[in-house]
Each structure stands twice: as C-alpha cells, then as structure tokens.
Amino acid sequence: MKQIKFNIYWLYMLIGIALMSIWFMQDDAVSKDVSWTEFQSYVEKDGVKSIIVYSDKRMAEGVLTDSMTNVVFGANNRPLSENSTFKGVIVADIPSNDKLEEKVDQWRADGTFTGDVKYEKSSDFSAILWGFGPIVLLIVFWVIMARKMSGGGAGGGVFNVAKSKAKLYEKDGGMKVTFSDVAGLSEAKTEVAEIVEFLKNPQKYTELGGKIPKGALLVGPPGTGKTLLAKAVAGEANVPFFSLSGSDFVEMFVGVGASRVRDLFRQAKEKSPCIVFIDEIDAVGRARGNRINTGSNDERENTLNQLLTEMDGFGTNSGVIILAATNRADILDKALLRAGRFDRQIYVELPDLNDRKAIFNVHLRNIKKDESVDVDMLARQTPGFSGADIANVCNEAALIAARHQKDVVQRQDFMDAVDRIIGGLEKKTKITTAEERHSIAIHESGHAVVSWHLQYGNPLVKVTIVPRGKALGAAHYLPEERQIVPTQALLDELCSLLGGRAAEELFLGRISTGAANDIERATKLAYAMVVYYGMSEKLPNISYYDSSGQEYGFTKPYSDERAKLIDEEVSRIIEEQYVRAKEMLTEHAEGHAKLTEVLLSREVIFTEDVENIFGKRKWVSRTEEILEEAKEKEQECASPEAADKDETSPEQLS
Numbered sequence: 001m002k003q004i005k006f007n008i009y010w011l012y013m014l015i016g017i018a019l020m021s022i023w024f025m026q027d028d029a030v031s032k033d034v035s036w037t038e039f040q041s042y043v044e045k046d047g048v049k050s051i052i053v054y055s056d057k058r059m060a061e062g063v064l065t066d067s068m069t070n071v072v073f074g075a076n077n078r079p080l081s082e083n084s085t086f087k088g089v090i091v092a093d094i095p096s097n098d099k100l101e102e103k104v105d106q107w108r109a110d111g112t113f114t115g116d117v118k119y120e121k122s123s124d125f126s127a128i129l130w131g132f133g134p135i136v137l138l139i140v141f142w143v144i145m146a147r148k149m150s151g152g153g154a155g156g157g158v159f160n161v162a163k164s165k166a167k168l169y170e171k172d173g174g175m176k177v178t179f180s181d182v183a184g185l186s187e188a189k190t191e192v193a194e195i196v197e198f199l200k201n202p203q204k205y206t207e208l209g210g211k212i213p214k215g216a217l218l219v220g221p222p223g224t225g226k227t228l229l230a231k232a233v234a235g236e237a238n239v240p241f242f243s244l245s246g247s248d249f250v251e252m253f254v255g256v257g258a259s260r261v262r263d264l265f266r267q268a269k270e271k272s273p274c275i276v277f278i279d280e281i282d283a284v285g286r287a288r289g290n291r292i293n294t295g296s297n298d299e300r301e302n303t304l305n306q307l308l309t310e311m312d313g314f315g316t317n318s319g320v321i322i323l324a325a326t327n328r329a330d331i332l333d334k335a336l337l338r339a340g341r342f343d344r345q346i347y348v349e350l351p352d353l354n355d356r357k358a359i360f361n362v363h364l365r366n367i368k369k370d371e372s373v374d375v376d377m378l379a380r381q382t383p384g385f386s387g388a389d390i391a392n393v394c395n396e397a398a399l400i401a402a403r404h405q406k407d408v409v410q411r412q413d414f415m416d417a418v419d420r421i422i423g424g425l426e427k428k429t430k431i432t433t434a435e436e437r438h439s440i441a442i443h444e445s446g447h448a449v450v451s452w453h454l455q456y457g458n459p460l461v462k463v464t465i466v467p468r469g470k471a472l473g474a475a476h477y478l479p480e481e482r483q484i485v486p487t488q489a490l491l492d493e494l495c496s497l498l499g500g501r502a503a504e505e506l507f508l509g510r511i512s513t514g515a516a517n518d519i520e521r522a523t524k525l526a527y528a529m530v531v532y533y534g535m536s537e538k539l540p541n542i543s544y545y546d547s548s549g550q551e552y553g554f555t556k557p558y559s560d561e562r563a564k565l566i567d568e569e570v571s572r573i574i575e576e577q578y579v580r581a582k583e584m585l586t587e588h589a590e591g592h593a594k595l596t597e598v599l600l601s602r603e604v605i606f607t608e609d610v611e612n613i614f615g616k617r618k619w620v621s622r623t624e625e626i627l628e629e630a631k632e633k634e635q636e637c638a639s640p641e642a643a644d645k646d647e648t649s650p651e652q653l654s
Contacts, residue, residue, distance in 0.1 A: 015140060030073055031061070031089040039092035040103065042068065043113050048090075050115040051104070055097055063115075064088040168267070169234055169241040177231040183362040183387070184355025185225055191346045192216065192229060195321060196237045199273050213343040214311060215322035217281075219329040220348030223388030226325035229348065230277045233323065240274035242267070246283030249303050257284065257303030265310040265320070272319035281324040287333045304333060312340040350386055353379055353481060359387050363394040372411040381418055381461065383479050393417045419476075423468035432472070437600065439504065440465045440473040443514050445595040446503025447475040449588050450581050451496040452610055455619045456489035458496075464604045472514065487535050490525060494577040495584075497522040502581040503592065522577075526570045536569045588614070 034042070039062060042048055047068030052061040064072060069088035094100045097119075107113035179189050198205060198212045205212065218226040234241035242264065249257040268276050284303050311322060324342065326332065336342065351359055356379040364375070382390060396417035401409040432440070444463050451457035458477035465473040482489070501515035529535040532545040544557050556563065585592060591613045598613075599605050611617075 015136075030087075031091055032072060034090045034092050036092050036094060039090060039094075042072075042090060043103075043107055044110075046112050047071075048113060048115065051113075051117045053094070053097065053100060053117060053119045054121065055119055056121055058094050058096065060092055060094050060100060062090045062092070064090060167243050168271075169243065177228065177235045179232050179236055181362070182225060182228055182232050183358035184351045185229060185348060186355075188218070188229060188346050188348050189232075191344060192233050192323075193236070195275075195323075196233055199237045199239050199275070199319075199321065202273075212319070213321065214340060215324065215342040216344040216346055217329065217337070217342040218323065218325040218346050218348055220327060221350055221386060222327050223386030224348045224350060225387045226327075226348050227279055228387070230279075230323050230325060234275060234277070237275060240271040242271075242274065242276040244278060246278055246280045246285065249284050249307075250300070257299060258306035261303060261306040261310055268320045274320060276320060276322050278322065278324045280326060281336075282326045282328040282331055285324075285326070285332045285336045287331055304336070308333075308335055308341065311336075350384060351390075356382055356385065356390060359390045360394070363391050367394055367398055368408045370408045370410055373409065373414060374411065377411075378414055378418075380478055381415075381476075383481055389421065393421060396420055419464075419468060419474075422476075423471055423474055432467070436472070437465060438596075439508060439512060440514065441596045441599045442503050442507050442592075443500040443512075444473045444475050445592050445599055446499040446501075446581075446585060447496060448499075448595060448605075448610055449592050449614075450499030450502075450584050451475070451477065452614055452617060453584055453588065454492040454496060456486075456492040457619075459617075460607050460610055462604055462606045463599060463610075465599055466603050471517075487529075490529055490533075490535070491573075491577060494522050494525055494574065495581050497525070498574070498578045499581045499585065502578060503585055506582055506585055507589075507592070522574060523570070526573045527566075529573065530566055530569045536573075538565060538569055 039060065042062060042064070043051075045068070047065050048062040049065050050063045052063075054060070064087065072090070073088050104113065104117055179193065182189060195213065195216060202212060218229060220226055230243075234243075244264070249260050264276065268274055284300055284307065286300070286304075288301050288304065322342070329337075329345070337345070357375055360375050360378055364373075378393075382393065385393070393414065394417075397409050397413040400416050400420075401413045404413075406413070444465060448460055448463050451460060458479045461476040461478050463473075463475045468474065497518045498515075500518055501511060504511050504515065530539060532543055534541045534543050539562075558566075594613050595605070595610065598609055
C-alpha cells in the first residue's frame with residue numbers, strides 16, 4: 001500500500017476548522033460585570049432566568065430575561081426578536097457558596113427566582129483562545145506567506161528568485177534516452193558522441209595535450225531533434241546533467257538573470273564533471289547593439305555578459321561542458337560563438353531521404369500496420385518534413401485508422417495523414433457549384449500535364465479536387481532532393497506553377513482567383529533567381545542576399561534604375577514561362593480534356609491514370625530510378641531463387 005505523505009497544509013486546515021468550530025459554538029451573548037449588591041437586585045426584580053456558579057473562583061453568572069436584557073443592554077440598539085438567540089449575562093463575585101445558597105433559598109421562597117442553579121468549574125481555554133487567537137492566526141498567515149514566497153523549498157519565489165531554475169538529472173537517474181533512440185543525424189551524433197567520450201575518458205585526450213571542449217551549439221530548424229540529441233548525450237554520458245531554457249534566466253527583477261547564471265555554474269562546478277544544456281539560448285544570447293536600450297534589454301545584456309564571463313573568463317570551469325540549442329544562430333552575439341565558449345557548432349539539418357526512412361522505422365515500432373505500408377514510399381513523399389513532423393504523420397495515421405474502425409494501419413491511412421498535415425482537414429461537405437468544380441479540375445489538370453512533360457518536373461503522385469484546408473484542389477508530387485539546382489530546373493518549376501492559370505485562360509477563356517497561391521510562389525521564385533542567384537540575362541552574377549541576417553536596414557543596396565531593371569527581368573521570366581506553359585497545354589489539349597473528365601468523375605487520380613493517357617514520361621528522375629531499384633531488390637529478395645542463393649554451404653564459409 002502506498003504510504004501517504006504528511007503535508008504541512010493539513011495542519012493549517014485543522015487549525016482553521018477548530019477556530020471556526022469554536023466560533024460557531026459560541027452563544028450570541030454579551031456580559032456585564034456587576035457588584036454582588038447589584039446582582040441581588042436584578043434577581044429580586046425577577047430579571048434572572050438561571051444562575052451558573054463557578055465555585056473555584058467564587059464567581060456567579062446570571063442569565064437575564066429578555067425584558068431585563070433590553071433594559072440593561074438597550075444602549076447597544078439591539079432589540080430582540082421572537083427567535084433571537086441573543087442573551088444578556090451579568091457577572092459578579094460572590095461572598096461564598098454558602099451565602100449564595102442561602103440567598104437562592106430566600107429568593108425561591110419569595111418567588112422572585114424560579115430558575116436553575118448550576119455549579120461548574122471554570123475553563124480559561126476559551127478566554128485564552130480568543131485572547132491569543134488573532135495572534136496565532138497572524139503567525140500562521142505569516143508562515144504560509146513565507147513558504148509561498150520562498151517557493152516552499154522548491155527553489156522559486158521571492159526569497160529564492162536569484163536561484164537557478166535548472167533541473168538536475170543525477171547519474172543513473174531518469175534520463176533513459178540513448179543514441180539508439182535518435183534516428184538519422186549520423187554526423188551530429190558523431191560530434192556529440194565525442195563529447196561523451198571526453199567525459200568518460202578524458203585522459204585519452206589530455207595525455208596528448210588536448211583540452212576538453214567547453215561548449216557545443218546545436219543549430220537547426222525546429223523539430224529536427226536538437227533537444228532529443230541533448231537528452232541522448234545525458235543518457236549516454238552517465239554524468240550529472242543540468243537542463244533549462246534560455247527564458248529561465250529572464251525575470252522582472254533587475255540583476256536576477258546574472259545571479260541565476262552564477263548560481264547555475266556554481267552548482268555545475270560542485271557536480272563536475274557534468275553537462276549543462278540550455279535550450280533556446282537565443283532568449284538571452286541575442287546580439288548586443290549600440291542603440292539606446294530599454295530596461296528589459298539592458299537586463300538581458302547583463303545576463304549575457306555574466307554568461308560570457310562564466311563560460312570563458314578568469315574563473316575555471318574544468319569538467320563543465322555547455323550544450324545549447326537554437327534555430328536562430330544568426331542573431332546570437334559573436335562573443336558567444338567564439339572558440340573557447342562554443343568551440344563547436346553542430347548543424348542539425350532537416351532529414352534527407354535515408355534519415356527520414358530511419359525516423360519512420362523508429363516511430364512505426366509501436367504501430368500495428370499491415371504489409372501495404374511502404375516505408376520507402378513514405379520517406380519519399382515527405383520531403384522537408386522534420387522528425388517531429390514524421391512523428392505527427394505516424395500518429396495521425398493511427399488516429400485515422402482507429403476512426404474508421406480498422407484493426408491495423410494501412411497505406412491509405414498514411415497517405416491521408418500526409419494530406420491532412422500538408423493541406424489540412426478534408427472538407428467533402430464544402431459547397432461548390434458545378435462550374436467551380438469544372439474550373440478546379442481544369443486548373444489541377446493543367447499543373448499535372450505541364451509537370452508531366454517537363455524535364456525537371458517532379459514525378460506526379462496524385463491530383464485531387466477534394467477541398468482541404470483553404471485549398472480547393474491540389475497536385476501532389478514526389479520532388480527530387482537536389483543539393484545544387486540548375487537554372488533549367490527553376491524555370492521548369494516556374495512553368496509548372498503557371499500551368500493552372502494557363503489552363504484556365506486556354507480552356508475556359510477566363511482566369512480566376514484560384515491561382516493566387518501559384519502566382520505568389522512563382523513571383524518569389526523569379527525574384528530569387530534575379531536578386532539572389534544571379535540567373536538573369538541583364539543582371540548576371542549579382543546577388544543582393546545578406547547571409548549574415550543583418551539585412552540592409554532602411555536602404556536598398558541598389559539604385560532606383562537597378563530596381564526597375566529587376567522588376568523588368570522578373571516580369572520577363574514569368575511571362576516567358578507562362579507562354580511556354582500555354583504552348584505545352586495547346587499541344588496536349590486532347591489529353592488535358594481526358595484527364596479533366598477522369599478527375600471530375602473520380603475526384604482523385606494517380607500516376608497510373610496520367611500514364612494511361614500520355615504514356616510513360618520521357619524523362620525519369622533520379623528519385624524514380626531509386627524507387628524502381630528498391631522495388632527490384634525487394635522482388636529479388638522475395639523470390640525463391642534468392643532464398644536458395646542465401647543458403648551458404650559450410651565449404652563456402654570455410
């Protein structure tokens with residue numbers, strides 16, 4: 001049975017209940033001290049209902065009748081009602097108990113008193129409680145507030161506001177993540193694995209005169225696994241691990257951030273060798289400027305200055321390695337990035353094809369799936385997805401399968417999950433007219449036809465006119481992941497983007513707002529070709545891209561004449577590709593019409609449908625070649641002949 005832990009707040013609650021009980025148990029009474037002579041006169045006037053005698057104190061209390069209470073306490077302006085519990089009491093010192101008994105017998109004989117006489121022992125508890133009760137309540141309230149302000153020993157609150165908020169994971173603690181749980185990121189894991197080796201076996205490096213790196217900065221887009229990699233380092237190194245966020249240094253009080261940095265490194269030195277992980281370090285590591293700062297910025301800079309001093313100042317932090325993560329390395333202060341503070345910058349990029357396959361295999365461990373699920377195909381259909389996005393795809397596929405009462409997750413569930421994440425929620429109930437559906441089908445067929453006949457066009461996966469999110473239709477491709485993109489590939493992408501608008505103008509005789517997103521992307525791509533990549537005929541080999549992230553302030557790095565020339569070149573490139581798209585659609589108008597009819601009747605078409613109309617593509621991308629090679633290998637491995645070949649004889653082994 002689980003043992004119940006004592007909580008100090010239970011004691012506070014019991015004290016409060018006791019005080020409230022005593023309060024409600026008290027009669028609504030008011031008393032008056034009188035002399036023994038006055039006490040007798042009240043009784044003789046038939047104004048006393050009962051008498052209570054405290055023999056140990058030679059004191060008596062007389063409970064007055066309602067009429068006498070009004071006479072004695074009328075100055076309080078508290079008139080009695082019929083159901084009132086208010087009563088008046090007179091208190092007097094008596095000569096002795098015997099004298100009182102004689103008087104009581106005399107009053108009974110005269111008929112002036114017919115009530116009861118009770119003999120009790122006095123209790124000072126009530127008087128003491130009401131005398132010292134307010135003081136006790138103030139003390140209890142002060143204790144509670146003190147615990148609240150000090151954070152109840154948890155390290156927060158006013159009294160501990162300057163303490164570090166870092167969470168400590170001791171050796172052999174609860175950090176169970178290892179490098180085997182981190183799929184892909186082979187280069188990044190190699191870098192951080194060396195840091196783990198530094199901590200486990202430092203003599204191997206120090207004997208040769210080397211020094212342990214002081215820090216490593218993990219840089220990459222959101223969701224790529226920077227924090228997961230840091231957790232894996234903690235699990236592998238088996239040393240104390242401090243984890244906190246950059247925002248944990250930020251506080252409304254002046255000087256608190258710098259104090260928390262000092263306290264963090266003090267704790268780290270005590271636990272050396274150890275690792276300190278600061279997530280989202282850009283919250284405090286933003287570059288310092290020479291502009292007039294507000295108070296908050298000045299406090300942030302003080303915190304950064306203290307962090308710089310602690311990482312590499314006159315003090316020594318041997319055995320303390322700093323790991324930090326950010327997706328905004330371009331805005332960090334240069335002093336923070338120099339060697340001696342962050343000796344290494346480890347880039348955690350978006351996963352490539354092989355990494356995505358490995359990540360899918362990790363997240364598919366606990367998912368019940370059938371043989372239709374092709375991990376290679378899933379990896380190729382999710383270009384640009386981060387590890388977090390892939391985890392979301394697997395989770396969404398399981399939810400979709402459960403929603404349809406399936407026992408296992410199938411390939412179509414994963415396809416729907418990818419569509420759900422890219423395009424949004426499917427809206428089959430969205431009202432569209434027949435004219436709108438025809439226009440959408442022509443538009444999407446235009447994209448498919450143009451892309452199919454371009455050399456660098458991405459292989460088509462499917463085209464749909466089912467609304468998703470804000471899109472009324474979509475064409476999904478299997479993009480080829482290139483490290484270097486030639487000019488013709490960008491022009492082909494432009495042409496494919498404009499294929500929908502060109503189809504509307506050719507086959508409907510009008511254009512619509514349905515191509516708004518296509519035109520936006522085409523304009524940005526054409527502008528990048530001219531201004532960033534230097535791919536213009538009139539402006540060759542010129543780039544106005546600022547890789548430092550500082551931008552150009554309020555001025556442009558070129559004249560008004562150059563700006564006019566840039567606009568002309570962008571317009572020329574877009575117009576040339578638009579004319580090219582119309583020519584291609586005119587040449588394949590019959591096939592476009594057939595594709596539109598199929599799309600209208602089925603709402604979704606796949607690669608096989610386009611291939612049946614136009615035949616196989618003239619150009620095969622490297623992605624398609626890899627896909628075909630993978631299928632051939634799978635078929636070879638599944639064939640009986642391959643199984644026979646795998647049976648190696650003992651002679652061959654020897």
